Amino acid sequence: MEAGIEHLKRGTLEHAEILLIVVEPYFKSLEAAGRIAELARGLGVPTLYAVANKVQSERDEAAIRAYCAEHDLSVLAVVPFDADVSEAEREGVAILDSAPDAAAVSAIQELARGLRAANRTEIEARVAD
Secondary structure, eight states: OOSSSHHHHHTTTTTOSEEEEEEOSSHHHHHHHHHHHHHHHHTTOSEEEEEEEEEOSHHHHHHHHHHHHHTTOEEEEEEEOOHHHHHHHHHTOOHHHHOTTOHHHHHHHHHHHHHHHHHHHHHHHHHHO
16 A cells, blocks of 8 residues: 555555565654554554665664664564665666666565465464464
8 A cells, every 4th residue: 555544544454464564764654654654553453573675784773773662563574765666666666677787676585485484384273273
């Protein structure tokens, strides 16, 4: 979904089992992540994770992790700031086409693999019950 809390207010997360909250190392982004987590919990979304995005330094990552810890959010993945993403955006092309080996792409692919693996494990556990 697009960034923001509008989706939460419209009830579009009614059947969501997991919500990934993308958070950048900026005050407004951190505050928005906290509001989104609170709203999602109120709507009954059972699992919330933060995804740290545009991380340029250990200080950025530490700030995100500290804020998320205060708001009971686990950081599932860290996506580094990547100039290749900015360049692809300027050119109007997908990062997968312009720089498929970019650091941000690798981090997002790892996140997707982890989510697929967790989903398979959860489905197998449900079948076993």
